[in-house]
Amino acid sequence: MLETEEAMLLSELADQVDSVLLLGGDDDPALGRLFPAAYAEDASATDDFARYTRDSLVDGKRQAAQAVRDATATERDAGVVEIELDQSQAWGWLTFLTDLRLILAERVGVTDPDEAGPDDDQRDDYLRAAYEWAGIVQGSMLEVLDPIGH
Template identity: 80%
Template sequence: MIVAGLGGGEGIRIVLETEEAMLLSELADQVDSVLLLGEADDPALGRLLPNAYPEDLEASEEFTRYTRDSLVDGKRQAAQSVRDATAVDHVDAGVVQIELDQAQAWGWLTFLTDLRLILAERVGVDDDEGDADVETRDDYLRAAYEWAGFVQGSMLEVLDPIKP
């Protein structure tokens, strides 16, 4: 995977191997499934849509009623954007080249954040308590979590470089 800026800060170019593009597309499907089909008590869904007022049931229900649909729609649109861009029907020499403008790139970052929140829950990563016991992790999910973090970090370096 290669992430590079487009001239003039107009966006970024991502070059993925076909397998990486297919993986991102599949992971976008998984995020969408959690958003659409996730059980209310699924901790991963709880990470994506946290309770704004855990101490006040009435305020929490009201907040959820007014915000949940638009939050879910935005997250689903971000996942769809990734699916659309990673469609392997535009493969050239085993790679998929994707150009994203600034807004599209930030949408991808939204997706990558959502993906990492879900994967973190599935593999037991918890910022408050540190990583879960190594033996309880699913290696595939852990690798996907780390790879998504690498993609996210690479995109952020190009989109928002630290200037001295």
């Protein structure tokens, strides 16, 4: 269950993840986080790997973002959006949340989540808050999916 504002935020963030996937250039460091070099010591092998896998990986990430948009577009009842996900859908959401957090972490310069300190830039504050909130949602979902592991 999400507050209406949370559902709207997730939908907006899914749009932004989709935009990064579609419009981000090879020089976008956020894409470097989403698609790290497969072979750190071999640029040619990394290029070959990317050539054969990148489109499929992008498609999967875009589908995960679309699933979040679809689920959060449901009717809102009294300020609450009730979302029911089966296990497969929940793992798709976790994929999206991971991608979102990697992009946001890159945008605000988080390299170690435990050392994410305050920033004076108001835009970064918003992005950092979104990053932390997405982590809370992600953690909650993981607890539901694997209650024994937590």
